[in-house]
Amino acid sequence: MNGEKILLGVSGGIAAYKACELVRRLRERGAEVQVVMTENATRFVTPATFQALSGRPVRTSLWDEAAEAAMGHIELARWADRIVIAPASAETMARLAHGHASDLLGTVCLATDRPVFLAPAMNHLMWRNAATTANVALLQSRGFRMLGPDRGEQACGETGEGRMMEPAAIVDALAKWPLRSDRLAGLRVLVNAGPTLEDIDPVRYIGNRSSGKMGFAVAEAAQLAGADVCLVAGPVNLPTPAGVRRIDIRSAAQLLAVMLAEAPGVDIVIASAAVADFRVREIAPQKIKRGPEGIHLDLVPNPDVLAEVARLQPKPFLVGFAAETENVLEYARRKLAKKNIDLIAANDVARPGCGFDANENALTLIGAESQWHFAQAGKFELARQLIDRIALCFRSRS
Ligand code: CTP
Secondary structure: OOOOEEEEEOOOOOOOHHHHHHHHHHOOOOEEEEEEOOOOHHOOOOOOHHHHOOOOOEOOOOOOOOHHHHHHHHHHHHHHHEEEEEEEEEEEEEEOOOOOOOOOOHHHHHHHOOOEEEEEEEHHHHHHHEEEEEEHHHHHHHHOOOOOOOEEEEOOOOOEEEOOOOOOOOOOOHHHHHOOOOOOOOOOOEEEEEOOOEEOOOOOEEEEOOOOHHHHHHHHHHHHHOEEEEEEEEEOOOOOOOOEEEEEOHHHHHHHHHHHOOOOOOOOEEOOOEOEEEEEEOOOOOOOOOOOOOOOOOEEEEOOHHHHHOOOOOOOOEEEEEEEOOOHHHHHHHHHHOOOOOOOEEEEOOOOOOOOOOOOEEEEEEEOOOOOEEEEEEHHHHHHHHHHHHHHHHHOHH
16 A cells, blocks of 8 residues: 555544544555545544644535645546545435535545445444445445445444444455456466364364464465465364355365365465374274373374375476474475475564464565565465465466
């Protein structure tokens, strides 16, 4: 969002106070924010507040001669890379749906060809009202994009759907939007993610600390880049990214079977799963009883799933992950050669704030002849950068 010009429309509703935080968060991401308030919005928050937060004079009227002389409403519409209306009241959406140009915000929305995002905020009955539902459907059919609303407690004391999405979630949703590209268009991508769990008996298992967040972010980023994505997931507590086909597995043996079944015909395989390296030779059919002498587990190695996929002919373009706590790049390079893969993303899981279960990560992507470092960032942002690079490497492979 760095350098992006966002016109933030604020309409009349108690959630207008949350738009103050939204301005701050957008500016933190490097966006320029121009606030346009409806007259009703000024009854909830003063223009002075938004002026201080955005660092730009706030526009409230079509009839402000001085402001119009500085930047007319048509110029204002052209200035914006996109328009975000938060909160979008029932009244504002009704006017937008019917093309009213009776105030500055409505006029700017008519005079733009840029994407317009709406974050509705209203009482749950107003949101469910047939008139609002019809207006929203009309707006969506004309390309307006909806952000929320959320469910929860409302300012009126009732509970239901109609709360404005939280500013942080709005910013995240906006940050993802321009990431749609066609870098992987027409390609099939198979991603694995999360841990595998190896049962010891009906109640116990061997596991690891993988949360699956990085792999899910990679699957989402690949889908947004136009790929047809299948995600093979170990037991994790994460929602399936939109448009992604998901297959759940539990053990390394199940992962291997699914990967070998799915990989033929796939263009790119990205293996981020933290596969358990060992399993018990035999899973006990009944719960093992606790005794004073302790327990010895007879562990046998699991297959190397990625190395097995690398034996397929024709071989897909293969990207592995290397979770290391020391000698990160050296160990990762060895795995690249040993597993016969094209790229490996080396991940220092001992680094504070990164790695397993964290929301951020830092990676070095290593190929046979080059390497690229990706600085610490949110996992989705990192996944997006990784997918861009993987796409370039895939397209330029010999
Ligand atoms: N991998 C795999 N099957 C395994 C182990 C690992 O497919 N049995 C894949 C992972 O999905 C990852 C890459 O191989 O893409 C490297 O995984 P990692 O756990 O870092 O390495 P290991 O091969 O397990 O080596 P070590 O545990 O000794 O570091």
